[in-house]
Amino acid sequence: MTIPRNVRSNLGIVxxxxxxxxxxxxxxxxxxxxxxxxxxxxxxxxxxxxxxxHKGSMxxxxxxxxxxxxxxxx
Numbered sequence: 013m014t015i016p017r018n019v020r021s022n023l024g025i026v027x028x029x030x031x032x033x034x035x036x037x038x039x040x041x042x043x044x045x046x047x048x049x050x051x052x053x054x055x056x057x058x059x060x061x062x063x064x065x066h067k068g069s070m071x072x073x074x075x076x077x078x079x080x081x082x083x084x085x086x
Contacts, residue, residue, distance in 0.1 A: 015031075015042070019042070023042070023043070023044045024044055025044050029044055030044070030045035031043065031045060032045050
């Protein structure tokens with residue numbers, strides 16, 4: 013859906029913003045959804061979910077886990 017520039021500007025809608033439509037009678041009102049109070053917690057949860065989905069899927073070539081972690085620490 014395309015939101016007109018003046019509407020985006022007035023509502024502070026930028027790429028990645030979340031919006032919602034609220035029904036009021038026979039009309040719909042577009043609103044920008046305020047970011048969660050703890051945006052960092054949400055980001056951490058997203059990362060943890062991502063890591064769980066991809067657990068065990070990284071190709072390390074000839075490295076075993078210990079050698080890989082050693083590279084990360086050095």
